[in-house]
Amino acid sequence: MSSGQFEFTLAIGGAAGQGIATPGSILARLFTRRGLWLYAYNAYQSIIRGGHIYLTMRISDRQIYSHGDSLDMLLCLNQDTMDRHLGLLGAGGRAIYNSDTIKPGEAADGVQLCPMPVKQLSNRSRNRVIQNTIALGVITNLLGLEFDVLEQALKLQFGRKGDAVVNENVTAARAGYDYAIENFQPLSEPLPTGAKPLALWTGNDALAMGGAAAGVKFYSAYPMSPSTGVLHWMARNARDLGIMVRQAEDEISVANMVIGAAHVGARAMCATSGGGFALMTEAVGSAAMMEIPAVFINVMRAGPSTGVPTKTEQGDLWQALGASQGDFERLIVAPTDALDAFNVVPEIFNLCDQAQCPGIVITDLLISEGTFSADPDGIDLYPEIDRGEMIANGAAPNGEYLRYKDTESGVSPRALPGVPGYAHVVATDEHDQDSVLISDEFTDPHKRRRMVEKRARKIANIIEQIPAPELQGPEDADVTLIGWGSTEGVIGEAIEQLADKGITANQLAIRWIVPFHAQAVINAVSRAKRTIIVENNYSGQFYRYLRSETGLSVDGHIRKYDGEPFMPHHIVDGVIEQVAGKTDHYIPYQEIMV
Amino acid sequence: MDGIDTRQLVLDPETANDYKGRVDPDWCPGCGDFGVLNSMRKACLDMGLKPHEILTVSGIGCSSNFPGYFNSYGMHTLHGRALAVATGAKMANHELNVVVTGGDGDGYGIGGNHFTHTARRNVDLTYIVMDNEIYGLTTGQLSPTSSLDMKTKSSPYGSIEFPFNPITSAIMNGATFVARGFSSDTRHLSMLMQQAIEHKGFSLISIFSPCITFNHDNTVKFFKRRVKKLEDENHDTGDWKAACEKAMVWGDTIYTGLFLHVKDRPSLDAAEPVLDEGGPIAHRTEALTKEQGDRIISRMM
Structure with a gap:
């Protein structure tokens, strides 16, 4: 966490069927309505009951794109979560758990254990997910929020299920909230408020x-x-x-x-x-x-x-x-x-x-x-819509219309079935301009070549319409990190952390794979002092594609293929090791066992 | 065009010949599929259907070349996938008359899964299967409808597999119009096709369309001697059990005609609330309205 910014990470762990999703979504709504930025990552398995689910929710007063590196609060819905993850909390962290069913583990110095006597607080309710609602009360209090913020969220969440369900949950949450006032220490600074509610x-x-x-x-x-x-x-x-x-x-x-x-x-x-x-x-x-x-x-x-x-x-x-x-x-x-x-x-x-x-x-x-x-x-719900060369109405004499007319751009106007006068057949066999099959007629090499080139020409024109990737960050950085797709955010955060450690880095984030702006990438990469590709796979799929399209190689790799996504420090550690000359192929260790 | 003779398509057909496609069939002389093609041209003429009102969709195989020989919009798609493509096309523009053509390998073999589910969904398609009990285009191997003991290039010692029965399968899967035709009886076939196109729902016409080159067991002569029309048997097309019994008869008598006709089950497009008003979705404005956009955002807050 860089100085001057608010950041808080909460995790909820339990088994499938224990109802992690509900408190998770209630809290997420509560945070975003307050205008806080949020990213939540849910680690789970392909089972409906049992196993281990671990929801990490990170909030900040600035936009964030990863679940971060640290943990501030852990809600344990079962013993397994306590055993696996208590060690992730450092000084100032808080672990919340049902003291009727869960034994606390050995916490680090400065970790506040927050046991909830659920049976007592729930008036011996038989509702097996009532501990989740009580915990919401505790968390709301620890975050320094007024109870009515949670009450509104509960009404919103459970309103459809009727007053009885709403009342049961509000009462339980209130019991947790009040218990926390008496027994636990809230955050020294309450949760900030953002500029406007977020979606x-x-x-x-x-x-x-x-x-x-x-x-x-x-x-x-x-x-x-x-x-x-x-x-x-x-x-x-x-x-x-x-x-x-x-x-x-x-x-x-x-x-x-x-x-x-x-x-x-x-x-x-x-x-x-x-x-x-x-x-x-x-x-x-x-x-x-x-x-x-x-x-x-x-x-x-x-x-x-x-x-x-x-x-x-x-x-x-x-x-x-x-x-x-x-x-x-x-x-x-x-x-x-x-x-x-x-x-x-x-x-x-x-x-x-x-x-x-x-x-x-x-x-x-x-x-x-x-x-x-x-x-x-x-969120622009009304973007420009361009349907291309489409014939949706009108009439033309048959015979003049060629569905696959060989044009300069390669694009042939496309008549929609139902329009009078443009009847034609489209075919998966190779065909001529009038869509008559050439595969069954006889193999005509010249027609075949013309149609292959026509189809290819259509795509060649597309590249001019897509933005070329640009280096993000200082031009003369020590390290250029290259990623594609979903890694952009986590690489961005890693770059901030590297700056704190005295290493300047920039990023080349690739969105468009085909068509590929090879020349722009060559220009960016050939100026770089040290290039490292970050990928969530074993074999360096994008690295191999980059080579095939540009002939370029890179100086190093950071790859992860254990099923879990990168955390910022995984990339930071990989860069530091490579800058120190220890390796050119870094595979981060996944600390959180989920 | 150079290379092959192509004809201009006729805008308003006045004769069955006006439903000819750009090229003539390259089927073997004597192929049963000619009878099917002629029956379809006659059915469309008798119904007054315009070429642009019809979309013919096929897969791969000899009989799947059908759309190229027919004057209508057409799609010659992947092997076995015609019903899936046709479902998408019909649901996106339910005003089109969508006719699906293909063979037994295409429809009952590689496309079997789609056959089951298209019947179950009662998609308003007319499915014309030219069943020759053999793989012709690949020069003569077993098909799902090949008879037990049939010798082919892939079963030189005789088939040990029991054949697929398209009629009982279609009935069991919920098809609402199930018929069998014979390519040599074009008058009967053309009448079945008209009924099938008029039917709102999934209609199957499985047609004995003998392969003159690779199937020497199930020939025109073989069927001519055996086929009997259900219309002459006082068959109740509302009785699915009787329909199944008649469909299982295979020996000196083989029934053709309409086995089952269910009139009270809505087709998929009729049951789909999105099509209640506003016409075909393919013709609707793409952009969201302000009200729709506002509702989307409010649900995210």
């Missing part, structure tokens, strides 16, 4: 909202962690926004439905994770061949195969680059945080419509399931 969303919400803003009218999905949140948002909002949402029998169907809907003129999108994307890939190629614009979102999780369904990784870059057989172009973008996940969707839709091609948004669990605060005024 709250997950990356999955942001992707779905980006689709809604882009004018997506058809969304299809098969449930798959960690992308399912997009489906949930779409299903919840479908009727209000007039979006057709279809849960299909598999991802093959999902992708093909999207292509069918897109072909008749709807903006159509789907989201999945790597396994589902594997099933979609043949369809990605068919969209390229038939020249149908559609957007496919791959939210990466740790692989290969079923892998670690609830853990993050940046391991599908080459899957996206190589999705589907054949040599063809697809657009690929990797958003850097939730707001960017929202913004890239309308951006890629416009480009896909212009080039009549498939587009892939590649992101990861860290963003998709991370909870972010957002400035509501910074």
Whole structure:
């Protein structure tokens, strides 16, 4: 934490089924309504009951993008959490726990243990999650907040369930709040207040909202962690926004439905994770061949195969680059945080419509399931919508219309089925300008070459429309950190910490993978004194892509592939070791066992 | 265009020939699929359907070349995926008449999962399957509907697998219009096609369309001797059990005609509240309204 800034990190640990989500979302709302910036990361496993869930919620009076390095308060909902994580608290930290069921561990000096006699405080309630509400009362008090702030939040949360539930929770929270007044020491400075209330969303919400803003009218999905949140948002909002949402029998169907809907003129999108994307890939190629614009979102999780369904990784870059057989172009973008996940969707839709091609948004669990605060005024729900060269009405004599007319730009006006006079067939076989198959006729090498070049030409023009990556931070820094997608925020925080330690660093954050601004990257990297690539994978997928596109190498690597995301100090430590010449390949140690 | 003779498409067909596509079929002379194509042209003419009102969607296989030979909007998609693509197209523009064409391998083999679920969802599609009980385009291997003991290049000693029954499967999966046709009886087939296109819901016409080159068991002669029309049997198309019994008959008699017709189950587009008003979603304004945007933001606060 840099001086002069407020920062506080709270963690809640327990087993699946103990109801961590509810106090988590109540607190998150409470903080963001107060105008505090927030980032929450939930570490969990693919089980519905049991296991270990560990929610880290970091708040600050400035915008933050990672769950940080330190812990100030720990709420233990079970013994396991106490045993695993008490050691993360340093002087000034507080551990809150149900003293009826949990034995405190050996705490570091200066840690305040805050036992709650839950049975006594709950009047022997049989509600098994009542300890969570009592704890909310304790936490509210320790943070120096008035009780009515929590009371309002509880009413909001439980209002739909009726007065009895609201009253039970308010009474329990009050008991916890009052008990804390008598028995525990609150923070020396109460929680600050921000400039204005902030909004709250997950990356999955942001992707779905980006689709809604882009004018997506058809969304299809098969449930798959960690992308399912997009489906949930779409299903919840479908009727209000007039979006057709279809849960299909598999991802093959999902992708093909999207292509069918897109072909008749709807903006159509789907989201999945790597396994589902594997099933979609043949369809990605068919969209390229038939020249149908559609957007496919791959939210990466740790692989290969079923892998670690609830853990993050940046391991599908080459899957996206190589999705589907054949040599063809697809657009690929990797958003850097939730707001960017929202913004890239309308951006890629416009480009896909212009080039009549498939587009892939590649992101990861860290963003998709991370909870972010957002400035509501910074969310542009009315972006420019450009459908490209589309014939949606009017009449022309048949015969003159060539669906795949060989134009200078490579783009051929696309007539929507239903328009009189433009009847045509689109085909996954290679075809001529009038879409008659050339594969079944005889192989005509000249026609084939012309169509390959036509399709490629469409994409070549796209690069001028996307921003080139720029160095963030001092031009003459000691170290240039290169990352792609979700690592931008955590690298940014690491750079601040490095400055405190006397190492100047800047960042080259890559969003657009295809098309790739190779020359801009070459310019930035060749000026750098020391280049280090930071990636959430084992083999350096982006490093290999960078080499293939630029011929450049780098000085060092920081890679993490244990399923957990980078914390800022992981990168700081990696840079320090490399600057000291100890290694050029640093793999951080994951301290928090989740 | 150089290389191949193509014709201009007719805007307002007045004869069945006006439904010809840009090119003529490259099917083997004598292929059953010609009868299916001619039946469809006649059905569309009799119904007065304009080419732009029809979207023909196919997968891959000999019979999946159908859209190229037919004057309408068409999509020649991936092997086995025609029903999924067609579902997306129909739901995004439910004003289109969406006809799906393909073969037994495409629809009952690689596309089997979509067949099950499209029937269950009662998507308003007309599914025309040209069933030749063989893989023709790959030069003669077993298909899901190949008979037990059938010898093919992939079963040189005879098939040991029991064949798939499209009719009972469609009925069990919830299809609301289930029929069987024979490509040599184009008058009957064309009538079934008209009924199927008029039906609001998922309609299957599984058609015996013999492969003259690779299937020497299930030939035109084989079917001609056996087929009997359900219409002549006093069959109750509202009785699914009787329909299944008739569909299982396979020997000296094989039934064609309409097995099942369920008229009271809404199609998916009719059941979908998003389509209650505002027309096809493909034609709606993309941008959110201010009110919609405000509601989205308020739910985030």
